[in-house]
Amino acid sequence: MASPRAARAWTRRQFLVRSASSLAIASLATPSISRAADRPQIAGGIQSGDVSDGSAVIWARADRPARMQVECSTVESFRTIIASACGGALPDADLTSKLLLNDLPPGQDIFYRVRFDDIAAGAAGESRIGHFRTAPVAGQSISFLWSGDTAGQGWGIDVSRGGYRSYRTMLDGRPDFFIHCGDHIYADCPIPSELKLPNGETWRNVVTEEKSEVAHTLAQFRGNYKYNHLDQHFRAFHAEVPMFAQWDDHEVTNDWSPVGSHDEAGYGDDGTPRLVARARRAFFDFMPIRDVGARKGRVYRKIAYGPLLDVFMIDMRSYRDETWNKGDDRRGWILGAEQLAWLKRELAASRATWKVIAADLPIGLISLDAVALGDGPPDRREHEIADLLASIKRAGIRNIVWLTADMHYTAAHYYDPSKAQFQDFEPFWEFVSGPLHAGSWGAGELDDTFGPVAMYQRGCSAAQGENLAPCFGLQFFGRVDIDGATGVMRVTLKDVDNRDLWSVDIVPQPQARPAMVAQHS
Numbered sequence: 001m002a003s004p005r006a007a008r009a010w011t012r013r014q015f016l017v018r019s020a021s022s023l024a025i026a027s028l029a030t031p032s033i034s035r036a037a038d039r040p041q042i043a044g045g046i047q048s049g050d051v052s053d054g055s056a057v058i059w060a061r062a063d064r065p066a067r068m069q070v071e072c073s074t075v076e077s078f079r080t081i082i083a084s085a086c087g088g089a090l091p092d093a094d095l096t097s098k099l100l101l102n103d104l105p106p107g108q109d110i111f112y113r114v115r116f117d118d119i120a121a122g123a124a125g126e127s128r129i130g131h132f133r134t135a136p137v138a139g140q141s142i143s144f145l146w147s148g149d150t151a152g153q154g155w156g157i158d159v160s161r162g163g164y165r166s167y168r169t170m171l172d173g174r175p176d177f178f179i180h181c182g183d184h185i186y187a188d189c190p191i192p193s194e195l196k197l198p199n200g201e202t203w204r205n206v207v208t209e210e211k212s213e214v215a216h217t218l219a220q221f222r223g224n225y226k227y228n229h230l231d232q233h234f235r236a237f238h239a240e241v242p243m244f245a246q247w248d249d250h251e252v253t254n255d256w257s258p259v260g261s262h263d264e265a266g267y268g269d270d271g272t273p274r275l276v277a278r279a280r281r282a283f284f285d286f287m288p289i290r291d292v293g294a295r296k297g298r299v300y301r302k303i304a305y306g307p308l309l310d311v312f313m314i315d316m317r318s319y320r321d322e323t324w325n326k327g328d329d330r331r332g333w334i335l336g337a338e339q340l341a342w343l344k345r346e347l348a349a350s351r352a353t354w355k356v357i358a359a360d361l362p363i364g365l366i367s368l369d370a371v372a373l374g375d376g377p378p379d380r381r382e383h384e385i386a387d388l389l390a391s392i393k394r395a396g397i398r399n400i401v402w403l404t405a406d407m408h409y410t411a412a413h414y415y416d417p418s419k420a421q422f423q424d425f426e427p428f429w430e431f432v433s434g435p436l437h438a439g440s441w442g443a444g445e446l447d448d449t450f451g452p453v454a455m456y457q458r459g460c461s462a463a464q465g466e467n468l469a470p471c472f473g474l475q476f477f478g479r480v481d482i483d484g485a486t487g488v489m490r491v492t493l494k495d496v497d498n499r500d501l502w503s504v505d506i507v508p509q510p511q512a513r514p515a516m517v518a519q520h521s
Contacts, residue, residue: 040066040116040125043095044229048242049288051177052304053106053135056242058114059288061096061226062089066116066125068097072104076111076129089116094222096285106306107136132242133176135306141484142309145170145241146358146431147477148181148405150228152250152438153467156191156205157231161471166436167233169498170477171240178241179311181405181434182248182360184287185224187215187279189250197469206230214253216263216275221282245287246299246313248360248406252279255369260323300339302346308482310352312343316360316370324368325381332380334361334371340384348395353487353508355397356480359404362432364413364452365444370406372447377421382449389425389450396512398426401489403478405434408441409459410476410493412502413452420451429506431491433478439467440474456493456502473497 043063050057058070065088072083083104089097104110115127136142150164157163170178191211195203208230210223228234249256252275262273280297292301299315319336321327335343347355361370363385371381378386392400411432417423430452443457458476460468468474475496482489492503 039123040064040118042114042116042126042128044226045235045238046114046128046130047238047288048112048130048132049245050290050301050303051132051134051242053137053306054104055100055102056104056110056112056132056134057098057100057288057290058085058112058130059096059098059286060089060114060116060128061094061229061286062116062125063095065090065095065119067119068099069115069117069124070099070101071113072101073111073113074105074108078111078113082110088119093285094219094282098288098290100290104134106134107140108134110134128239130239132240135304136308136484138307139484140306142305142482143173143175143479144177144179145173145175145477145479146179146181146403146405147433147436148248148360149183149408149435149438150180150185150234151191151224152183152186152189152408152435154189154191154195154205155203155438155470156207156211156227158203158205158471160204162233164228164231164233164437165470166475166477166496167231167237169494169496171233171237172498173479175241175479177244177305178237179244179313179356179358179403180246181358181403182246183250183406183434183438184245184247184283185221185228186250186438187221187224188253190214191227195469197471198465203469203471215279216265218278218282221279222285225282225286243288244303244311244313244358245289246315246358246360247283247317249317249369251283252276252317255323256317257320257323258318259321300342302350304352307351308353308484308487310346310350310355312346312355312357314343314357314359315339321381325370325373326368327380330380331383333384334381335384335388340388344388344391344395347392347397347400350397353399354482354489355400357400357402359402361406362404362413362430363402364415364430364446364450365407365432366447367444372449375421375448378449382422385450386422386424389422389428393424393426398509398511399506400428401491401506402428402430403480404430404432407432407444407459408435408438409443409457409474410434410478410495410501411443411457412455412491412493412504413446414455416451416453418451419448419453421449423451425450429491429504431478431493433476433493435470435475436477437470437475439469440472441466455504458493458495458501470496476501
């Protein structure tokens, strides 16, 4: 199976020391007084994202208005600088700054150095070092992780219980990148100081004012993201592993839709609920995500990661018909016509061996909030999925794998047309993981419309009850390894203690016909 990549030229210990990712939580909440107190400091962690073969996004946040300076090198000493960029960190973006670095060498470990300079005096603040790996050239293996659901149901940072332990475990696996399938925050779930556990013990959270109530203001939404940066494992992971970010519902509010979710602030001139607009702005302020297409703030996009892999990040929230998947007209949609056409076009154009669709919701688990309604032929939102699956078959596109989170348990689903009500598609896999750090739930019920079979599932038992705290160990992520020589994909479902729960090797199939040329957007 996947051959191990060459050992890094640096160790995790060296990296943590150099990047200062293990700063105490108190130093983030209230910067300590020092000789450098009059210089701009980094408030929280540093992040990279949307890494391709020659570019990457770098993100950080300052503690005051400043100018972010980024330098990149292929050596940790920074003896040779191969790229640099600068940009403002201003109050309008809550002192966050994002820079796109281009013309990077493919298949390389890249070290980046971030600092903030005082705008008026030019005084340089502290520097921190991060790392990412650009997309490989032919013959190189790939490993990446996926999961979702962070700080949900009031389960925040309990330092005595190890904080966000999943991030520490994931960092130990040294992946090339990480797909976060959504629910980076739970804007609708305040974090109290204490929660009672079923065994009689007490869970004690780090608390902040901005996480003390349901988010409505832009400052409160931003405060949800800042809360995560208080965890040392979260900071260490994101400094070293680039993230491909998408969103789900809790970045706004539970089960939100573009027409059915609003607060007393009402709607903007364009008809968008101001609640959603504020949440979207905070998401883009704090995610290392590049702007794509003509529509600013678009979440769905393709990330090309070398000849073996294209990742399609889709958005199942922004274009849906309504909050609930129900109605007497039998019509519904969850991707929307524009996004569906884009996905068909880009899948047909892909030359990569594997096409991973990163979805914020599963397609075969029954949920009024998602796609599946129950056994039977396609209905409402299922028509969109049937259209997509049939078009994939007609175009002769092979080697598509769906990855998702949201359900707060882990599972492997094999979609078999011979067991389906709708049969005009090729078999495919869907893998579910999460939560990273939230309440755990039991396994859900599958819908036979597209013939999913649960090959594995793990969640809470009936005796344990739902919303089980993270300290009970039912926190999950998935790992994907693609062998550079054979192209075989191994998918492994893992838990917070890095145990391999289940795995499968998927052999790539030849394309049925040459891919068409896409009209990129």
